[in-house]
Amino acid sequence: xxxxxxxxxxxxxxxxxxxxxxxxxxxxxxxxxxxxxxxxxxxxxxxxxxxxxxxxxxxxxxxxxxxxxxxxxxxxxxxxxxxxxxxxxxxxxxxxxxxxxxxxxxxxxxxxxxxxxxxxxxxxxxxxxxxxxxxxxxxxxxxxxxxxxxxxxxxxxxxxxxxxxxxxxxxxxxxxxxxxxxxxxxxxxxxxxxxxxxxxxxxxxxxxxxxxxxxxxxxxxxxxxxxxxxxxxxxxxxxxxxxxxxxxxxxxxxxxxxxx
Amino acid sequence: xxxxxxxxxxxxxxxxxxxxxxxxxxxxxxxxxxxxxxxxxxxxxxxxxxxxxxxxxxxxxxxxxxxxxxxxxxxxxxxxxxxxxxxxxxxxxxxxxxxxxxxxxxxxxxxxxxxxxxxxxxxxxxxxxxxxxxxxxxxxxxxxxxxxxxxxxxxxxxxxxxxxxxxxxxxxxxxxxxxxxxxxxxxxxxxxxxxxxxxxxxxxxxxxxxxxxxxxxxxxxxxxxxxxxxxxxxxxxxxxxxxxxxxxxxxxxxxxxxxxxxxxxxxxxxxxxxxxxxxxxxxxxxxxxxxxxxxxxxxxxxxxxxxxxxxxxxxxxxxxxxxxxxxxxxxxxxxxxxxxxxxxxxxxxxxxxxxxxxxx
Numbered sequence: 238x239x240x241x242x243x244x245x246x247x248x249x250x251x252x253x254x255x256x257x258x259x260x261x262x263x264x265x266x267x268x269x270x271x272x273x274x275x276x277x278x279x280x281x282x283x284x285x286x287x288x289x290x291x292x293x294x295x296x297x298x299x300x301x302x303x304x305x306x307x308x309x310x311x312x313x314x315x316x317x318x319x320x321x322x323x324x325x326x327x328x329x330x331x332x333x334x335x336x337x338x339x340x341x342x343x344x345x346x347x348x349x350x351x352x353x354x355x356x357x358x359x360x361x362x363x364x365x366x367x368x369x370x371x372x373x374x375x376x377x378x379x380x381x382x383x384x385x386x387x388x389x390x391x392x393x394x395x396x397x398x399x400x401x402x403x404x405x406x407x408x409x410x411x412x413x414x415x416x417x418x419x420x421x422x423x424x425x426x427x428x429x430x431x432x433x434x435x436x437x438x439x440x441x442x443x444x445x446x447x448x449x450x451x452x453x454x455x456x457x458x459x460x461x462x463x464x465x466x467x468x469x470x471x472x473x474x475x476x477x478x479x480x481x482x483x484x485x486x487x488x489x490x491x492x493x494x495x496x497x
Numbered sequence: 498x499x500x501x502x503x504x505x506x507x508x509x510x511x512x513x514x515x516x517x518x519x520x521x522x523x524x525x526x527x528x529x530x531x532x533x534x535x536x537x538x539x540x541x542x543x544x545x546x547x548x549x550x551x552x553x554x555x556x557x558x559x560x561x562x563x564x565x566x567x568x569x570x571x572x573x574x575x576x577x578x579x580x581x582x583x584x585x586x587x588x589x590x591x592x593x594x595x596x597x598x599x600x601x602x603x604x605x606x607x608x609x610x611x612x613x614x615x616x617x618x619x620x621x622x623x624x625x626x627x628x629x630x631x632x633x634x635x636x637x638x639x640x641x642x643x644x645x646x647x648x649x650x651x652x653x654x655x656x657x658x659x660x661x662x663x664x665x666x667x668x669x670x671x672x673x674x675x676x677x678x679x680x681x682x683x684x685x686x687x688x689x690x691x692x693x694x695x696x697x698x699x700x701x702x703x704x705x706x707x708x709x710x711x712x713x714x715x716x717x718x719x720x721x722x723x724x725x726x727x728x729x730x731x732x733x734x735x736x737x738x739x740x741x742x743x744x745x746x747x748x749x750x751x752x753x754x755x756x757x758x759x760x761x762x763x764x765x766x767x768x769x770x771x772x773x774x775x776x777x778x779x780x781x782x783x784x785x786x787x788x789x790x791x792x793x794x795x796x797x798x799x800x801x802x803x804x805x806x807x808x809x810x811x812x813x814x815x816x817x818x819x820x821x822x823x824x825x826x827x828x829x830x831x832x833x834x835x836x837x838x839x840x841x842x843x844x845x846x847x848x849x850x851x852x853x854x855x856x857x
Contacts, residue, residue, distance in 0.1 A: 294749045328743065
């Protein structure tokens with residue numbers, strides 16, 4: 238395994254279209270290989286922007302982005318997509334692809350621009366569907382699924398993609414408790430199999446149950462970053478959300494209590 | 498000029514139209530079944546082309562007995578110099594329009610987009626009318642001007658889209674296409690107003706109704722290279738096209754360069770369309786309706802539904818052209834037949850009991 242962090246940001250400053258207030262300012266962080274990192278922060282704190290920079294899609298005006306110790310410019314599009322995958326938030330799919338067809342799209346990084354999937358790719362897709370418990374939905378139209386099923390299907394697409402690191406934008410938002418726990422279970426399995434996870438979330442309790450590293454953002458700046466045990470304090474959370482937040486423990490697990 | 502179709506970073510604001518009523522068909526078929534089905538339709542298309550060589554009004558309306566090919570010199574020449582090139586152009590044109598419509602509907606995520614909408618159709622019409630009015634109505638000139646202005650319309654649409662200061666590129670390009678089409682459409686109106694109502698106006702109107710009456714081997718030689726290259730690019734990227742219908746973030750995370758790849762496919766589609774329209778005039782509805790039929794029979798995955806759309810488009814246009822040149826003693830403009838049959842097909846497909854679908 239590489240000794241370099243899988244994603245490394247140094248002194249990032251980012252503005253959309255290069256003008257206006259910086260969305261991210263003087264931000265540095267490392268994502269160690271094999272870790273689960275949760276990015277916490279209120280709406281508009283720059284979480285999604287940070288994720289898109291880690292994806293290599295947005296280029297910061299200042300600062301360096303390294304993947305496995307190499308600058309982002311050293312990667313071809315397909316090489317980078319075999320390294321880092323994305324589970325976007327609430328993707329709108331305009332056509333009635335079947336679940337199978339949609340999960341097959343995860344194979345794109347392993348296929349050339351002009352190629353079509355092989356039986357080997359079909360096999361990977363079947364395995365991914367089984368792993369996500371989605372075989373019974375294999376031939377359903379993706380637009381006919383519930384939002385919980387949709388989220389699992391999008392994660393299954395990433396299973397078929399087989400990236401080293403997976404970025405997830407609010408993976409548990411809008412899910413009921415049952416689907417939320419299904420998604421979290423699947424992510425745990427994914428991490429146990431060696432995939433590095435970076436998760437943005439509004440749900441600090443999901444972050445607590447999943448992550449070993451926590452990054453807290455407020456207005457594009459780091460409030461705190463580090464081991465979950467050290468960073469996750471009522472004081473840091475209160476600073477991040479500008480709200481009096483309390484913490485308690487239930488069965489040894491930290492539980493975060495927002496006011497009201 | 499750099500054709501860049503990527504969003505500005507962040508969210509997009511495209512014209513959102515849901516494909517709610519079209520069902521996925523994959524539950525009834527596997528990928529190998531789709532391949533076999535495609536091959537079957539390919540054979541049917543070849544059969545149709547073969548039979549169509551014997552359809553016409555010589556020596557009598559409708560079917561010509563095949564033995565005439567051995568006995569009758571006129572029949573030989575008719576088949577070789579008139580029907581054969583005309584059938585080839587009809588089939589190529591149908592393939593070009595329907596596949597261009599297909600990829601544009603996918604890239605713009607809009608089921609109502611047709612291949613000429615980026616200023617291409619109205620640009621071609623303006624070029625043809627200008628030629629008829631100012632330079633002269635010889636077929637080669639009219640075709641050249643139509644082709645040049647079709648491309649001009651597309652370039653203007655892209656240029657305008659780059660300078661619109663709001664929205665994602667889906668919305669900007671659609672708006673620019675509408676504006677440029679309106680501009681050329683009003684230009685055609687002015688030219689019609691200025692045209693001599695006895696000599697020039699009928700020519701302009703007839704051109705705009707579409708038809709393949711003037712096709713010879715010359716047109717085949719001029720048109721087919723452009724159309725074939727365009728079709729080839731679209732076919733080569735037929736699976737990739739699925740990825741390009743996703744949000745920019747998703748397409749990027751799957752290794753695509755969404756802006757550049759969409760621009761390449763669009764350019765291929767517009768080139769094929771412009772070349773076809775230049776010799777055929779405006780033939781509407783093929784590029785709008787055929788992709789829907791292909792998706793209904795082959796599902797959303799463009800690896801299969803795009804080639805299906807090409808084959809169906811070719812067959813549909815050949816059938817319409819057979820009717821156009823056979824039904825009456827005088828030629829019926831092709832655009833009238835495609836619109837009529839296209840609209841009927843549309844009603845049958847989308848108002849049918851089955852169309853309610855099992856998508857839920």
